[in-house]
Amino acid sequence: MSVMASMTSPEHDITENSKIKIWFRFVPREDWLPYSTEGLWATRLSEDTARLENAPFLQDGVAEGETVRFTTDADGLHWAKELVEASGNCTIRILPVPSGPLGPSAQAVHERLAPFGLGGEVFSEDLPLVAVTVPADAELGQIKALLIRGQEDGWWHFEASCVTDAWRNA
Structure with a gap:
């Protein structure tokens, strides 16, 4: 393994087709699970887009196969910003x-x-x-x-x- 490869973590890898987790923020529903975020697996398509690879349990309005744009915070977490392309699913x-x-x-x-x-x-x-x-x-x-x-x-x-x-x- 090269020194450069050992310094790159999966969270900061911008290689296309790598698996990353895309996080969504939402207001928890009353009388339901108390979560305000959900992470979905995705395949990175570019520096700031990814295709969702699983169905959400909590986040409304998205489905597996959708392409979303995201930003990456200082901790390396990828936060969904907007839907880029609907999947039809x-x-x-x-x-x-x-x-x-x-x-x-x-x-x-x-x-x-x-x-x-x-x-x-x-x-x-x-x-x-x-x-x-x-x-x-x-x-x-x-x-x-x-x-x-x-x-x-x-x-x-x-x-x-x-x-x-x-x-x-x-």
């Missing part, structure tokens, strides 16, 4: 109802979404909140119908935190 959050037919099972949520090729990340074992990316070319009407039916049947609560016109019209 949607972000849906699903929280199973503990007393419902699925119980508090994130796995059961995954099983219901599997026929659509959808996966998702789980916040934690104690809070089985599932953040799902719905691709722009997915069967939006059928997915939306399943989510509504699941909520009506007491399986889960869900929210669409980043949607497109195609989702709204499905």
Whole structure:
């Protein structure tokens, strides 16, 4: 390893296609998790832009695949400034109802979404909140119908935190 390479940390690396964490600030919701920031993994595209690589649990208005512009603070943290290019994807959050037919099972949520090729990340074992990316070319009407039916049947609560016109019209 060269001396120059050993002096460069991942936080300060401006190499394109490197993985970085993009941080978002927001006002915490009343009666919800007390966080005011969320970090999302991203692929750096340039000195000040990156493409988000996972679905947010807390930040509204962005989805996996979006390109954002960021600034880097003195501590090397990358803070989102603005959306540069929308992905066309949607972000849906699903929280199973503990007393419902699925119980508090994130796995059961995954099983219901599997026929659509959808996966998702789980916040934690104690809070089985599932953040799902719905691709722009997915069967939006059928997915939306399943989510509504699941909520009506007491399986889960869900929210669409980043949607497109195609989702709204499905």
